[in-house]
Amino acid sequence: MQSYRKELWFNTPSRRALINITPEVDACLRESGIQEGIVLVNAMHITASVFINDDESGLHEDYEVWLEGLAPHAPTSQYLHNRTGEDNADAHMKRQIMGREVVVSVTNGQLDFGPWEQIFYGEFDGGRRKRVLVKIIGE
DSSP: OEEEEEEEEEOOSSSOEEEEOHHHHHHHHHHHTOOSEEEEEEESSTTEEEEEEOOOHHHHHHHHHHHHHHSOOOSGGGOSGGGGTOOOHHHHHHHHHHOSEEEEEEETTEEOOOTTOEEEEEESSOSSOEEEEEEEEEO
16 A cells, blocks of 8 residues: 655635645646545645535635625624634634545546536635645555
8 A cells, every 4th residue: 555645735815715726636646656545635724624516606606605604704803712812713613614624535546526526725714824735545
């Protein structure tokens, strides 16, 4: 069994962003040489997410509206966490909803997706460098 590890780094200028990272994960898979196994992709920061869904702009706008309705950024005083001097309690909650990681099967050297599935990095408190771990295990 082989193992491969790589960190992808992101620094989004906006507070929130959804970035399709499927091409980067696919490049990691090709670099690993693994033909059969699994890929784990996880956000290594508590205010960012990795998830799988469709790469459709209307859906991404719907996520923005939905997440902001569930955990609005303002007023920041509504969150106890923000009493620590932070202003990102909403980002923690958005990450909790969208998830920390995804696992994708590798079959014949390809990411084994269902129709329309893509891997996304979700940033909910941007403006600084954050990383995503890609771990591939297999043969």
